[in-house]
Amino acid sequence: MATIVQKFGGTSVGDPQRIMRCAKRVAETKAAGHHLVVVVSAMGDTTDDLIALAEAINTEPDRREMDMLMSTGEQVSVALMAMALQKLGVPAVSLTGGQVGIRTTDAHRKARITSIDPQRLRREFALGRVPVVCGFQGICDNGDITTLGRGGSDTTAVALAAALDVACDGGYCDIFTDVDGVYTADPRIVKNAAKLAAISYEEMLELAALGAGVMHARAVMFGEKYGVPIHVRHSQKPDTGTMITDEQSVREKHGMEDIVVVGAALKPDLGRVSLRRIPNNVGVQGMIFDCISKANIMVDDIVQTEFGDMASISFTVDHGDLADVKIAASQVLDAIGTGELAIEIGLAKVSAVGTGMKSHTGVASRMFRALGDAAVPIHNITTSEIKISCIVPKEHGQRALQTVHDAFNLELGDQVKPELQTDHPTNRIATRA
């Protein structure tokens, strides 16, 4: 008997029929004799509807009050899910974040979990009942309701799994969603993309950062920290999905051979901002990015190059942020008193990700050669320990993704591929901030 946490997202519980279907899955898992905790998000558009109500009254609503409001969405879902389970003859009890003992900081709308007391859950197990827990919420020390912000329900599920130490008896956390699992690339673009049976936390985090929307990075980090295997799967299909787990376990799944590159990703619409001929003084980088972040702009990769005592700093941003970034960057140059601003549009970023890069050479060169053979110009290169990214013209983006996917035989998924040479770390091409 294992302890399993099953989380259902907002689309999966979008109406009574869907809730019933999810309840049937839970009933099947329960029938197999496992200890089970169910976590649910708010139904479909509930969250948007509640935000619209609040904004009709107060365009700058208090964060505490927003949490009071938003937390009702999950409360409706848990009650309905418990009723659905009871209808199927499965004893169940719904619990709010507070009732299940999820304590958080008092940073309303983006609270962090500080502790979970698993006593209530264990008591429900002893009574033979399936606890159905509100995702996304908790309470802070003064008893106020808090919400966890983006990716909150996934985080609740993984955190409950951590508190119950599911891994110790072979358990895990099921994240039921509207995709089959994690693919080697976005299957809407790369037709021969393959579903992965397993992927490491680290790789999943890189892919999430590169725009693979399967899971929010936060829950994955939580899983990594507490060693909770996370099983991402489709809520309306019976198939197994992708297990996100530690590198060691992934390697065991794959046999003795390493998978060097596990996936490829595309960010399709970027712009690049360059601040050229600026004095390379100590602290100038801090000053620049302080200013950019105050304008609420998410900066992607940063590259710095030097010429004597002058430097050039480039960074990529989402295309939609370019207008704002132009203003902020101009202010920076005014403050510095010198330098040139250059903005390039129409860029994309293609990346290859895999923990195997740590111990294999030739990954970067294989990627660059493949892009060169496909006549894709490379504007910029950035790398991390387990990722290589190339900035390419937007119009080549999708073809570049397919090229990288083919170059590493990713269509084989988890299967062993024609191997690269082991031993030396990937050549570092550029510094990544």
Next chain:
Amino acid sequence: MATIVQKFGGTSVGDPQRIMRCAKRVAETKAAGHHLVVVVSAMGDTTDDLIALAEAINTEPDRREMDMLMSTGEQVSVALMAMALQKLGVPAVSLTGGQVGIRTTDAHRKARITSIDPQRLRREFALGRVPVVCGFQGICDNGDITTLGRGGSDTTAVALAAALDVACDGGYCDIFTDVDGVYTADPRIVKNAAKLAAISYEEMLELAALGAGVMHARAVMFGEKYGVPIHVRHSQKPDTGTMITDEQSVREKHGMEDIVVVGAALKPDLGRVSLRRIPNNVGVQGMIFDCISKANIMVDDIVQTEFGDMASISFTVDHGDLADVKIAASQVLDAIGTGELAIEIGLAKVSAVGTGMKSHTGVASRMFRALGDAAVPIHNITTSEIKISCIVPKEHGQRALQTVHDAFNLELGDQVKPELQTDHPTNRIATRA
């Protein structure tokens, strides 16, 4: 400075604009320097929508889970009301039933309040904030959410006022609703009905039982028990409404003279069931009404008459219940083994209510004479200490109501009227169960 509880019903907070209007009223009261607690119901149709959702999943939903579900309606309202107050510059904080310390029994969907800890409210007063509290809900000893059933939000408001002992500093409980206050009769039927400035708890309870839908009896009983003056008034009009309070205070408002009859009421559509020629054995009444109540039929007035060792028992019911009551009453006669069943339809009940009847004679005779002069036939008469009711043909109902209203000069409202004789209790005409 007084402590005032202000309760707004579901229609009053039905959309963001209405919530904002209610918030303005609260802001005005707060500006006058009072300690203030706001209680709100769920917005408009929310409750019905939630019930429909539940029934789409489980036609016999668990009561605990229904409470988990239903309680979200008020939680949405309090958050929005707090935001509205904040928008107007009034510091406010929303609180669930649990957060405000409302403890109840664990009888889900019809829980009774067992205690209220006013500490949290006093702490919010000290911080200068207006607590906005969810009506209709509390928590039971195990931390589960409960709801109070019909009339629950009014009961919450009056109970909070009781816990804060509002009467001791001249405070009261405002019940904002969609009527102006309590009238001497339904103003839709009696054109010269007058709004009462004050009415006693006892009179209000009789009127509520007679179908005056202004307030649910439960909250009035709570007010009577704990001495909380209840001010019923219109949520969208500035006028004062009707103060429901103890007999002594009402009398003080009216000066030295008693008001004998304070209001008249009509139940427009009744049927009468008679079980005739049944043996008047000990326990036969219990057996009969046990059977009727198991069929979930609300019985109105009961009259029993004897002839030797035989008895005849009549009772009135809502016209809509007649089909069910016929089946149940037939079963009763089968069980008794003798007797006759008679059903009359097309009846109405007109009543006069007033605590002054306790100490004045001639009330009954004035009422009967007036109905006689108006050629209204009287089928049945029942009385309580403060009420006289006559069963009349349905087609005479509205005219009978107007006749009684005129007979006691009720169009003068709280003003002193041509007086009746004091001293002897009203003649009892028939026994009322």
